[in-house]
Amino acid sequence: MLDFDIKKRFQAKPKNKIGLDIGSSAIKMLEVSMLGDKPSLVCMGLKNAPSAVRETLIGAIRSLAEEIKVTTKDVNISVSGPSVIVRFVSMPKMKDDELKSAMRFEAEKYVPFPINDCIVDHQVLKKNEKEGKLDILLVAVRKAFVLERVRIVEEAGFLVSLIDVDGFAAANAFLKNLPSANTDKAAALINIGATLTNVSIIKDSTLCFLRDITIGGDDFDGVISKALNIDARSAEGIKICPKEREQDIVNCSKGVVNNLLDEMRLSFSYYENQSGCSVDKIYISGGSAGLVGLEALFKDAFDSSPCFWDPLQFLDKSAPNTDADISEKIKGSFAIAAGLALR
Numbered sequence: 407m408l409d410f411d412i413k414k415r416f417q418a419k420p421k422n423k424i425g426l427d428i429g430s431s432a433i434k435m436l437e438v439s440m441l442g443d444k445p446s447l448v449c450m451g452l453k454n455a456p457s458a459v460r461e462t463l464i465g466a467i468r469s470l471a472e473e474i475k476v477t478t479k480d481v482n483i484s485v486s487g488p489s490v491i492v493r494f495v496s497m498p499k500m501k502d503d504e505l506k507s508a509m510r511f512e513a514e515k516y517v518p519f520p521i522n523d524c525i526v527d528h529q530v531l532k533k534n535e536k537e538g539k540l541d542i543l544l545v546a547v548r549k550a551f552v553l554e555r556v557r558i559v560e561e562a563g564f565l566v567s568l569i570d571v572d573g574f575a576a577a578n579a580f581l582k583n584l585p586s587a588n589t590d591k592a593a594a595l596i597n598i599g600a601t602l603t604n605v606s607i608i609k610d611s612t613l614c615f616l617r618d619i620t621i622g623g624d625d626f627d628g629v630i631s632k633a634l635n636i637d638a639r640s641a642e643g644i645k646i647c648p649k650e651r652e653q654d655i656v657n658c659s660k661g662v663v664n665n666l667l668d669e670m671r672l673s674f675s676y677y678e679n680q681s682g683c684s685v686d687k688i689y690i691s692g693g694s695a696g697l698v699g700l701e702a703l704f705k706d707a708f709d710s711s712p713c714f715w716d717p718l719q720f721l722d723k724s725a726p727n728t729d730a731d732i733s734e735k736i737k738g739s740f741a742i743a744a745g746l747a748l749r
Contacts, residue, residue, distance in 0.1 A: 422448060423567075424481040425575070425746030426467070426559065431456045431600035431624065432693065433466045434740055437476050438721065438747040445748060446722035449474040452736055460558050467562035481564045482746040486572035486602055489551040491517050492544070492616045494531075499538045505530075513546045525549050531612055543613065545571060568749055572597070573604040573616040575745030576717075580689065581611060582748050583720040591686035594674065596712070597741050598692035600624045603666060605673050607685060615677045621666045623694030626659050633658035646696045656699035663700060667707040688712040691741035717744040 421441055427434040433455050437448040451474035455466035493516050497508060509528045514521045524546045532541040556566050570578075576597045590610060597604040600623045607615035623642070630641040634654060648655045674685045688704065690712045704712045717740050 422478040422480075423747045423749065424476060424478060424564070425740075425743035425748070426481040426483050426564070427572075427575075427740070427743040427746065428463060428467075428483065428555065428558070429455075429599055429693075430458065430602075432739070433463070433470055434743040435467075435470050435474060435476065436740055436743040436747050437474075437478065438744075442722075444722050445720065446724070447718065449476060450718075450740065450743070452739060460554070460561075463558050464562045467559065467564070471562070471564075479564050480567045481559060482568040482570065482749050483555060483559055483566055484570040484572045484575045484742055484746055485547055485552060485555060486604065486618050489548040490571060490618070491546045492571065492573070494614065495542050495544050497540045497542055499533070499535075499540055505540070505542075509542070509544060513544060516544070517546045519548060521546070523549055525552055568746075570746060570749065571616070572599075572602075572742050573606040573618070574613065575743075575749075576604055576691065576741040577606045577608055577613050577745065578748060579717045579720075579741050579745035580606075580608065580715065582745075583717060584689075584715060592677070592681075592683050594670075594685045594688045595741075596670065596688060596690045596692070596695075598622055598666075598690065598694040598697075600693065603669075603692070605670060607674075607677050609681075609683060614681060615673065617673050619666060619669045619673075621662065621669065623692075623697075625662045626694055626697055629658050629662050630655060645694070645698065648698050652698050655697075656702075659697060659699065660703065663697070663703050664707075667703065671707070689715045691715060691717060691738045693736075693739040695738050714738065717741040720748070 422437055422439050425436045431454065433453045436450040439446045439448050451470050453466050453470040455462055495512055510521060510526050513526045517524055526546045529543045530540050531543050552569060559566050576595055580595055592607055592609040595606040602622050603619040605617045605619060606613060626645055627638045627641040630645055631638050644651060645655055678684050688708060695714065701711060716737055718737050
């Protein structure tokens, strides 16, 4: 959705694009060919990278790229977390150059660190000609955080074409894959990662709300590990495929899931108070969305079952390098990577 103003590359638009999702526990990479009437999946893969050490990340990106045999060096990446500030603001109508300057001053109201240390970008979502106002999506990101992410990707041998925000990328994948769900009713997208859960609300093809909740799969793993006296790696696997331990997993993870649901309720209430609209449907994705018992707890909390959507549905998956079994098994983890590749 947004292109932070990093070094521009004067070259022809690549026919193939890679969406590179550098998560806190895994690297996801997905290459899409833009030739033809419909984007096609060229290759995809996931590699665990639980360490935040830059050398580990660089090695994981290189290794994954070699394993799945990517054909281009141009990648789109995204950022999230406490270094990323997103706000939806209303401004008086003004010229583009005036608006750009005004947004830096506006960002200072919301950014908890020096504005000169930030990259600030914005996008006009809606123009209200009658009231002479602009509805604007404002993003500020710590410059050092962005540049370090770019350096990691470049040292792995790739060129960064675009930088997005995780929640924006997931929303882009959703709008591409489920256009029939894009009605006048609000849809909440919940992408559950390892350390963060991205909450995005979309209405009329427009992103209306975005928040990162600091609860994720690692928190699920932590309580499971402690309750069952197993290591975190074993907890990661058993939370998805519990076999005879299903009820144990449900019981010990219920508290953390309820904390997540409480934060989601706060987000929905804020959106409803600001917009006058309620969230009609909840869509779930992410590597930890398969936690056993999660669907039932969502249903109890919101009186309706969430929808587990396929981020790869829109893509032609007939390419010979595409492993249908792997795609089916882990496709929910690729919402951000797919949204980046489809930019």
